[in-house]
Amino acid sequence: MPDFLKTSDGHYIAYEKTDGHGALADAPTLIWCGGLxxxxxxxxxxxxxxWAQARGRAFIRFDYFGHGQSSGDFIDGTMTRWxxxxxxxxxxxTTGPVILIGSSMGGWAALxxxxxxxxxxxxxxxINPAPDFTEKLTVAGWSEAQIKALENDGVVYEPSGYDEPYAYSKALIEDGRARQILDMPIPVTCPVRILQGYEDTVVPWTHSKRLIDMLTSKDVTYTLVAGGDHSLSRESDLRLIETAIESLSV
Incomplete structure (x- = not known):
């Protein structure tokens, strides 16, 4: 069962956390930042x-506002909120340093x-990071009818791989437009490991690759995974993610 973190506006964030122990008890806490x-x-x-618990690494996974077991309606969420x-x-x-592991939208939020x-x-x-996806991937592919629907109805619905469709609200699109980061230097100086599926049809590798030029960090690696899709959840993909985490833990 998850624990719950109450926010200042009366909402709560569901999370699960395990503390570090042994030789890696003081290593940076790993925080999982999921996708849309x-x-x-x-x-x-x-x-x-x-995997982290077996190695004595502190690990936290949680649900954003409007996701999973956290409170709030998904349609009211924005990149700023997440x-x-x-x-x-x-x-x-947490009190010390952290390593953020961001998947898809979570990559943008982590950045x-x-x-x-x-x-x-x-x-x-x-992992298949999607910075600026609202403007550069979503709205960029909309028809004139969808753009009008956003203005008139305040929301556009699109199919998703989940029980409910994606609901792109006007607030999400406008907030995303204001929080774009790919058109200017990104002031992140920590080491960055990017894993991108070559067969990803949700976030094309040509999109995430732009991070290489924009990040100010001097320690950035970009791994294009042959045959990898948007989930990057094959056993070999999971090994790559583990290796990427370990490369930041020396």
Missing amino acids: KSDMEGGKATHLHT AADIGRVRDRL LTAIANTPRTAGLVL
Whole structure:
């Protein structure tokens, strides 16, 4: 069963946390930052939690506002809110350095969190990261009818791989437009490991590759995974993620 972190506006964030122990008890806490409409019970999140616990690494996975077992309606969420949720988890559940592991939308949220508080971020592992996806991937592919629907109805619905469709609210699109980071230097100085599926049809590798030019960090690696899709959840993919985390833990 998860624990719950109450926020200042009366909402709560569901999370599961295990503390570090043994030789790695003081290593940076690993925080899983999931993707859009995913939750902390997803395959990569639970696999990495079990993997970290077996090695004595502190690990936290949680549900954003409007996701999973946390409170709030998904349609009211924004990138600002979801990035702030990562900050709340970091600031209230940890005291030392952290490594943020961001998947898809969570990669963007993790980057925004690292920009806001660079000293606490010891490293970033970004899996098929989708910075600026609302404007550069979603709205960029909309028809004129969808753009009009956003203006008239305040929301556009699109199919998702979940029980409910994606609901792109006007607030999410406008907030995402204001929080874009790919068109300027990204002031993140910690080591960054990017894993990108070559066959990803949700976030094309040509999109995430732009991070290489924009990140100011001097320690950035970009791994293009042959045959990898958007989930990157094959056994070989999971090994790559584990290796990326370990490369930041020396």
